Amino acid sequence: MSLPRIAVDAMGGDEGVRVMIEGAALARRRHDRFKFLLVGDETRIRAALENHPNLKGASEILHAPDVVSGEERPTQALRRAKTTSMGLAIDAVKQGKAGAAVSAGNTGALMAMSKLALRTMPGIDRPALAALIPTLGDNDLVMLDLGANTECDARNLVQFAIMGAAYARILHDLDQPRVRLLNIGTEETKGTDALRDASEQLRDASGDLAMSFDGFTEADKISRGDVDVVVTDGFSGNIALKAVEGAARFVGDLLKRSFASSLRSKIGFLISRPATELLRHHLDPNNHNGAVFLGLNGVIVKSHGSATALGVANAVAVAARLLEDDLTHRIAADLERVGEDAIRQPVVRRTAQKGEPA
Structure with a gap:
């Protein structure tokens, strides 16, 4: 059974394209059902794919001219979401062009972009x-x-x-x-x-x-x-x-x-x-x-920035497993089962004023 494509931010992580492509290729060798949307510098991605014919035939490339740096603030990254590999990978999930996205890039930027693009699930x-x-x-x-x-x-x-x-x-x-x-x-x-x-x-x-x-x-x-x-x-x-x-x-x-x-x-x-x-x-x-x-309306997986190809392959496998078992549906079903009323609003405890008993 084929799964929805997994968008991979090929420019993320400490070593960028080489490790991300090697990791995706390893995941593909392990599971030939995986299909990929590789997001980043098209020239560099195509060059890396020459060493991985198994991945090349199962992938499409989406060119992204910019990269989110590890030191970049989330607010700065948000302004460039439409041109960065991270932002375009997340947008592919939003647009239904991919079922999930995997990135080893800036964690704060990934969270900010994902939350803005995908929004939180009802009840979360x-x-x-x-x-x-x-x-x-x-x-x-x-x-x-x-x-x-x-x-x-x-x-x-x-x-x-x-x-x-x-x-x-x-x-x-x-x-x-x-x-x-x-x-x-x-x-x-x-x-x-x-x-x-x-x-x-x-x-x-x-x-x-x-x-x-x-x-x-x-x-x-x-x-x-x-x-x-x-x-x-x-x-x-x-x-x-x-x-x-x-x-x-x-x-x-x-x-x-x-x-x-x-x-x-x-x-x-x-x-x-x-x-x-x-x-x-x-x-x-x-x-x-x-x-x-x-808690998002979509699957976003964060790989460690220093991950090896093995680590990236494992992150891809996590994304695939969550797609296969429909994580968002399971969370929604559990929230519906327990009911909104059972999850109470925060209790506000009033601090005693001076002269009042504590």
């Missing part, structure tokens, strides 16, 4: 950035939001939970993803008003939602494998994600240093190489690449 106030984090369990963890919204109320968090659960059901074939809210403790009294309100609402609606919700989790437990979806605001989520990535790099660098410290250590490395290779594979971000902007 804000889109959220969701990504996969390796765990000790059988599946990667879905975590959101990871930077799209620095401040969130309870209503936002409940919507994120619904979207994250729908995403986890597609990626991991789960009937009831285990969903938790990220907090500073697991007790119901811990955390902000928004977290406690969101927990209460999710418990009340749990019978109508295809998820297993059981309150809070802490940052040191998110990789244990006993939860499938972790929900938080973009500020906390981005910090947690970078802490996890930093810890993974620390472990890798520490192992390299330890094994190189003496002849005995080097011999030990040779003996333990199968185990260290498994660890390296598990911690390699390219094997978990492909963050998704959930």
Whole structure:
């Protein structure tokens, strides 16, 4: 079965055309159903395609004269959306010329352009950035939001939970993803008003939602494998994600240093190489690449800027899977099932004035 075309921003990422085309070609070799719309400098794309005949026959090129730089502000990028490879890839989704778009470019610009072009789904106030984090369990963890919204109320968090659960059901074939809210403790009294309100609402609606919700989790437990979806605001989520990535790099660098410290250590490395290779594979971000902007009227996947061809291929595969299983329809169905009234407006707690009891 053929899938809708996937628009690839061929100019995005640290290495641009070469890696993006190699990644698309690898994805095509793995799945011959994939078709592509390659967006960017036509001359450079055609030159890169000469090395990948399998991709060339399954692709169309859309020329874009401009590129969004990594340092560019979202407001600046928005003004050039109609001429940049990123903007035209997103517009292809809006116009129905592609089913999804993949970019490794500027995250802020990608979010701003996507939100303006595609708008949020009915029942969703804000889109959220969701990504996969390796765990000790059988599946990667879905975590959101990871930077799209620095401040969130309870209503936002409940919507994120619904979207994250729908995403986890597609990626991991789960009937009831285990969903938790990220907090500073697991007790119901811990955390902000928004977290406690969101927990209460999710418990009340749990019978109508295809998820297993059981309150809070802490940052040191998110990789244990006993939860499938972790929900938080973009500020906390981005910090947690970078802490996890930093810890993974620390472990890798520490192992390299330890094994190189003496002849005995080097011999030990040779003996333990199968185990260290498994660890390296598990911690390699390219094997978990492909963050998704959930809540938009279209599928937009963000590849890591430093991703290799393998990472880009995995991001393309994520986009294809979400198209195949119709993510937006699943989210809409879950929102309809729980009902708008069940997702309450934020609770406004009045601060006591001077002289009044607190």
